[in-house]
Amino acid sequence: MAKVTDPLQVSLSVVGALECVVRRCVGPSGGTVIFTKDTGETLITKHGHRVLTALHLEHPVARTVLECLCAHDRVTADGSKSFILLLAALLRGIHDSVHGSAHTHRRHASWKLANQLHAFCWDGLDDVIAHGVVPYASSLFGPGGCEPEGGVLAALVGGYVGGRVSPGQAELLTPLLCELYTRVRHGDADSAAISFIHANFSQLHAAVSGLHSAQSRVVEGLLLPCDWSVWKETDGPVKALVVYEKLDERYDESVSIQFQEDWTVQSDSVIQERLVTILRLQVSVMLSAVKQPDCVLAWAWLNTVSVLDCCDPGQLDLLCELSTAETLTVQPLMRVGTLTHCRRFQLGGRRYANVGVTHTSVHTHTLVLCAPAAGPLEQSVSVSRGVFSMLQHLSHSHRHNNVSPCPHEQGLASSQHLASSQRLASSQRLASSQLHSPCPNLRQCILNAGDVISVGGAFEFVFHHSLLHSNHGDPEIRRLLAEAVLSVPRSLHTHRPGDFLQHLVHFTNSLRQRRPIREHGSGSEFMWGLGADGSGRVCVEPVCSKHQLVASVLQCVNRLLRVETVIHTSRSLALAASSEPDSEEEDDDGKKKKKKKMMMMMKTGRDTM
């Protein structure tokens, strides 16, 4: 049992160390982390959450932070690095503000601040963001629709990708991912495409190492990473059979070979029967999840059926689902569907099979990702996967919220760019409701509105500004938070601190000039000219995940500062709560390897002090 003498000091030093790790990876000009195992596996990543979990942290406070971080990451899949930065800055701010008080009062003072911050999180934060930040954001979704617009989509994807891979890779990946999305969607205006790609991403990408990454592309149809065992050229739509088991699989203990006086009889009647059935179906392609015996291949060769075996069962399932394959009523399980084309596909010296399917709403395409070696390849794959889970998260929450009809639309989208005068359907609704009555679920509105704001500190600057000019809660608390928030954009420009100040001045000026921002026709036109990298390319990030970030950090601060005692225990916490120790070896201190160090956080309420 370890008494935490000064929780603030301990947390500050631990979070400070984590901040040092994270700081160098922040933003587009931040570096990457190479993560290796003794098994030889290499992972290259810039993903804050992955980096921190890979460290296998041991310190109890660090683990608490990580736990909060994971919880946050599950909700937004974004912002882990900002989380640490903001947390460190807040703790530092608290430390500075209680520094003047005597040592004995310091703990009480910091607890008080933490509590006030937490309270602010519940009542003031939503309001500040809704009134202060949302008006400056643009809507990701077109007026009334549930579908991200082209240019905004590219900006959103660019913002996400830019924080996770090097700038060169981001330039390649962003258009590629947008291309995949638009080609899969093919003009349809519902969000089925995002859900489809998100759910089936592992089947919809092929990773090729050894080629340089500019060779990545989008290919029509599904790409199966195996070559045809028997190949017959076919044209146009073909009937395909999908099998999951060996065709000579037996289900009963029937005799397979009989030795008789004159002639050995191999009772391959089972398989022959099956092959005859298949032949009657007039299929010209057979896709199999397992390696088929030679006699099946020989049969296919004789009957001009192409055979592809050792396919990924997941891809086969997807194929069946898309082509609405019918299941045959024979054993083993077989399904018959239609393919639009079957091709051989050469990719960097290896052969792949390419098959096309038609579906009413989605047009199947495969993302081919190339990289020089396995490590960077893994990075591209996980980033691409992440993009679609982020989009899925956004469009999902948007759809759920978008039940009430939008009041009116005006200033039709003239161009696809977010600079165009799209009206914010959602923020308008917000505005009108605020006028009449306090919105009951303001928080819900912010979280689900699908508003986006450009990256590179726009949110932080606006938030900082509106915190200082708001009239919610304690001004001291608001000042504390406002100062801390600026730490995120500051570390984006660590290599050139001058840029940060320049941006800050730029933003404050424009905020001052455009005070009545909610004027019709001018609202979302307000565009932040400079992205994080200062290039002309605009990248955006959703406001709702930023909101979530601030809320998570405030909760985490509260949690950290209220720990009084850390107890190390040898038991798993879940076990300790429910049942008695059931075996002796648990209590045996000699078996150190079974012993798991666990910590228990004693949370003491404010009233106990």
Added chain:
Amino acid sequence: MSRVCKKKSSVCTDEPLTDDHMCHKLAVMRHALSSCYGPRGRLKQIHNNVGGQVQITSTSAVLLRAMAFSEPLIRLISAAILDHSSRFSDCGLFTGVFCLGLIEHGKRLGLGSAVASRVYKYLLEECNRYLSADDCGCKVQVDFSSIRSLITLAHTAVTSKPACMLNPEESQHIASLIVQAFLRSVPSASSNIFGRTLVVALEGPPVSDSAVFPGLLVEVPILQSVDLKNRNPGPCKIVLFGTSLSGDCSEIGEAALEIQVGINPEKVVLEQLLKLGERVVQDGVGVFACQKVIHPVLQQYLKERGLVVIERLGLALIEPIAQMTGALIMASICSPVPAKAYGQLGGLHLHRIASKELLQLLPSGEAAVSTMVLCHRNETMLEELKVTCQRAEHVLRLTLKEPYALIGGGCTETVLSAYIKHTSESKASEAALSVKCSRAEFLLATEAFCCSLHSVALSLDHDDQHFLMDLTHAHCWVTEEDAHSKTTTLHPCCCGLVKERADLEKIFLNISQTAHHSFLPAPIKSDDQPRLLDSFTAKLNALNVAVETANLMLNARYIIRDVN
């Protein structure tokens, strides 16, 4: 249940590239790779300390596959080189030397890693644009109407591997064999399946005995060859079996057996085999081949009826045979062979090379299958020669996709660097703006990029030669200091495109800070063919992979090692 262990904390190294120890390791790696480069490259001997085979090589793929690295950054480079060369078969060393050069020169010139990687990326795009342009000075069109450029490509690939230990005539011979094998594997217009070339390696006979044969060569025991000689060398039918015909019941695999009382299963199986043989003989088959073992009684039966029996072919041979003859590999002995499953052979020939009897199976149609017999004096050289030939043939195949080649001997590197230097100096300000750095930083990074290109050309030097670059065409020249006469003899330009002229001004390449004005490499107006050619496709990918890997390494801020 597996043991539950406490996880150890990971080991974290920050800013790996600033570490002197790490830089030293990278320098060692660079030296190891660059010393292998080129026709005069130094050889590496690989052996383990418990005996076993010794390998002598200067091929990056063979070398790196044999080595194990503990350092993650070096492992990354090695993986990139191996993956590249497994796809393109060439320019593996170029990738490594160039990539490490970019890191080293960037560090030497004090560039920030973020700036360096952005400028490298920009310059790479510039290179790609230049190399794919029509008026590129270091690209030549591969002319398929004459075999001259193909021979040159193959010859360059062979001579750049000194571990093959070939003299000039031998390498000429091998190069022509490679081209021959390549031409045979090109499919005719009717079939679009690319053919294949098999390699048979024979230790002992001189290199000049190496040859290319159409069709396939199968080794046969000497004793058998006597009856083969008396055969009529005409077209015949062939039947192929993939299962064992040994007659053992245990070979049947997993199956439920039902054996009637009083029956000897082995005998029954043999009878079955003989029935199969009888059927095959009735169908007029000339060659009976099996991947595995054939029962001696069946063999005898077939031989008596004048069939050629080949057993123990192995998987590596049975598939090419099936492809060449159009036969179906039979998988079962229980069903009779359908007429469609027989393949056609153009004929049989018996060859005696060294101490071995080889049966040549000739294709009947246009099947593009051929066999290259490679001979060399000992095993290690033979191994290297085999690898080299396979890679050279792959390089030739790559020309079918992109019919270009790059001039060799370091001239591509010098021309490219001169071009990059010129273009980036002429538009430094705009370029610096677009990659968000100062003009000075941009020029420094360009310098590092060009130096790295030069360092690849300089890696060709292993014998105290002097490498020069002329200031008109930017080609690469070599002088060798003659110790006795105290004069320097000047060879023609490395790739042979530019002839020595009086008005060519030259500078030393290895003195990096030689001040000279940047210039656009002048196009060459001559009908000469270059003496050395490199694969265009492979080098382009190598260039891209090298820059990309260098950028990855420059971007690395931490290395976290999981020690669990």
